Amino acid sequence: MPRKRNAHRNPDIPTLADVARLAGVSDITASRVVRSEGPIAEATRARVLSAIAELGYIPNRAAGSLASSASTLMSVLLPSLSNIVFPDVLRGIHTALTETAFQPVIGVTDYDPLIEERILLSFLAWQPAAVILAGLHHTPNARRHLEHGRFRVAELMDIDGDPVDIAVGMSHRQAGYDTGKHLVTRGYRRFGYAGHSIVSDDRARARYEGLCAALQEAGLVLIAEERFPGSSSTMAGRNLLEAILRKAPDLDVVVFPNDDMAMGGIFHCQHAGITPKAQLGIFGFNGLDIGQAMPLPLSSILSKRFLIGKTAAEKLLESRERPAEKTIINTGYDIIEGATA
Amino acid sequence: MPRKRNAHRNPDIPTLADVARLAGVSDITASRVVRSEGPIAEATRARVLSAIAELGYIPNRAAGSLASSASTLMSVLLPSLSNIVFPDVLRGIHTALTETAFQPVIGVTDYDPLIEERILLSFLAWQPAAVILAGLHHTPNARRHLEHGRFRVAELMDIDGDPVDIAVGMSHRQAGYDTGKHLVTRGYRRFGYAGHSIVSDDRARARYEGLCAALQEAGLVLIAEERFPGSSSTMAGRNLLEAILRKAPDLDVVVFPNDDMAMGGIFHCQHAGITPKAQLGIFGFNGLDIGQAMPLPLSSILSKRFLIGKTAAEKLLESRERPAEKTIINTGYDIIEGATA
DNA sequence: GTCATTTATGGTAGCGCTATCATTAATTCT
């Protein structure tokens, strides 16, 4: 009994073979046109493109990926989507990928290396052209896959370490250090630090350590610290400033791990009748647009998130193969003087 | 001359066939274990899982997608990543997809239907399980693909229209109307509207039209409008409020199309010594966290972005086939009274 | 025990494209 018509195939959907037939060429010639690869005569190309348009042919990327053991997907693992920082990075990535065949597949790790590992493994099932993730710290298993995989790797945000392939970002330790130096130079002496738990946020910890190092060099110490166990938010920043000032009312500046919380600090000042800068310095991190739009622009460190994402993706697109040399790209940061510290 | 060893295949990477061989079963039995599909004895399953662990097998999703004419990718087209609104939606989508095999592929349309169409076509090459996009307005070509494709479709944010498959969101026209009613009820009579160009933002336009309808019913009209041709931002909101008050100093409330701009309006008030609410009402849209963390919480409409994303993804996961009936899910919105209007 | 149904497992063609080798045609060099 002969087998029924194979239900695998939907006859309404044109394949490359249909295109080739209509254009009067072989499959592989049509493929060459679609891929813009290999020698192809202009007249032949035109016939194939005409057939593609007539049939409304859409390539089957899974087939191409299977046949070539590679895909046009870029796996992007982001620590968070809860504030604008990583959406900005993603926007940079997306901008660089526009007009290319590459498409970002997204996962959110919640700053958890184990979640990162799990998502990475599920992404590898698609044989991505590249993996983009944040930071230089991964589980041993994840690192093994990153190191032995046949795909490019970009580790973003941090450059203080040994990347697998490419690292694009800034030195967070240096940024924290420069924050301390900057504030000491401006005359601040009684420092406080208010932020979320930094157990899982390597970069916030590095900035904190840089800040402490700068203070130590100036013969100073952090007089008070206040920590919030949950995730970062503006409301948390408001509450933290209120709490730390209750413990140490004589602080003259408070450093926050990010602008969201620093803005919360500003809102507390407004609520409590504290004049930013004149009575209490408030310093953030990231240099968000919204912080700069305040009547008193927030004093902060500008992290170049969009540039980091865009630069990383562009660098990855330069070559499908990993070069022998690892690359570290320092996008730097700016000190935004602002008006709050 | 026989052909050289096929370079297609990397012998270091275990395939399903390797798993099957090690477990002493056929390929299709191993596949059944991986897919959790079809009858499988527990002892057999354990043998296969053990082989998978030993080999570190990672499935080749492209192969599965090709063989089954379907994939585990979800195409997500977002209008923007420039503010937190759509990252919140994406966060909801991602949350619903966690622990499933589905992964979101991201494209950003910049509120341009032609870009949306282009991105959609490139995503269809991956035969996504579903397409998630914003709004109910698409190019004719895009709509044709959405209607005839063998994948689920969720149109988010707006429910005032005829969806392809599922719509999840709120009535923006009703939200604008209720904004007007709410403010009229609070005693406001001299209305201004300050926002970005709404040519490409259907939902902002619908809210504007709803607002105008409510004012008309109350025998009122918008006394002044100010438009900014660029994209929405807090700084733009500051400038717009300054400009509209120069033209119409006697306004008693100004409605903004989103919280980002409304917060800019608040910042202008702070700068210009205007007391929000008492002297001038300021009303936004979206109910962002940061707006609620201000000393005077922003008066606004709360759009349930995370819920919209999560609900849509969950609904899509219920069935791979499109049901006969289209579904409209109204997540509603809340009026946040706040303290600025 | 026999027959019918359900459970479990297996064989393989094919999904749509591309890596690779092969052939033919056109161009360039001597």
Added chain:
DNA sequence: AGAATTAATGATAGCGCTACCATAAATGAC
């Protein structure tokens, strides 16, 4: 003109998995 090189095109096996049909084993009903 002939040889060498380059450009253009073609044939097909195979990528890794699964839809579908087939067979065998186990279980339940009479």
